Amino acid sequence: MNPVASRPVQVFVVAPAMLCWGLERLVQTARPRIELMGTAETLADAMPVLQGRVVADVVVLDLDGGYGPDAVADLQAVFKGRLVVLTSSQDVGLLDQVVVAGASGVVRKSDSPAALLKSIEKVHEGELWINRSAAGRIFVEMARQNVASGNDPDRLKIATLTARERQTIAAVASDASAPGKVIAGRLCIxxxxxxxxxxxxxxxxxxxxxxxxxxYATKHRLHKAG
Incomplete structure (x- = not known):
């Protein structure tokens, strides 16, 4: 049995009241797979609830409330689950920065309700919910930031990897935006x-x-199986 799927994905929504109302009813259509744990109209209201304890697996944040990368980073500092941002913004640079800051998924308000529900489930499973073109830009930026940081390689950690884990890293690094099902198929698992x-x-x-x-794989040259 898949332990991730053994209980409902618990969701907390941060959005204006009317949007919260609609999202609550959308989540109800996905029960028992997804369950709404709570809502807040602003991130300021949500932070005390989320700080210091995990009340949900996934937070859905309406990015159009004036939030940006700094707000996402602040949220991720107190909430250890996954974050999906909901937006109507066409600012590609902003959305890329939001993902670099910690968001696991970006859903546009023009997307279907089913897409939002699927994004919640997929990020909970550890996948990313971003389009392929965004993934390419973001991965390059993440690699650049890691190289620029000048951190020494942690050779002891790398040495603990099994051959199968190295193969998995290579498969993910070669196409990190691919769905888990595709990567698993390539690895025959x-x-x-x-x-x-x-x-x-x-x-x-x-x-x-x-x-x-x-x-990490790019910086430490783990992107090729060997």
Whole structure:
């Protein structure tokens, strides 16, 4: 059994009252897969609720409330789950920065309701919900930032990786925006096994998501299986 799917994905929504009302009813259509844990009209109202304890698996944030990368980074500092931003913005640079700051998914308000529900489930499973063109730009920026940081390679951590974990890293780094099902297929394993491998890799390398893994793999030349 997939442990991720053994209980509903618990969601907290940060959006104006009318949008919260609509999202609450949308989530109700996805029960028992997804469950609404709470709402707040502003990030300022949400922070005390989220700070210091995880009340949800995924936060859905209406980015059009005047929030940007700094707000996303502040939220991620107190909330250790996944973040999906909902927006009507066409500012590609802003949306890229929001993902670099910690958002796992970007959903446009012109997308279908089903797309938002699917994004919630997929980011909860550890995947990214961003389009391919954005992924390319973001991965390059993440790699650039890691190289610029000048951090020394953690050779002891890398040495703990198994051959299969190195193969998994190479598969993810070669196409990090690909769905888990596609990457698992290339490795001839199940999505459940892929998630287990990624969980182990994240733990060993001190990472939390695929963006981090891509940048780490590029910096430390782990993007090729060997």
């Amino acid at each position: 199940s999505e459940h096994t892929l998630r287990n491998h990624l969980s182990s890799i994240y733990g060993k390398l001190g990472l939390s998501n695929r963006l981090d893994l891509f940048a």
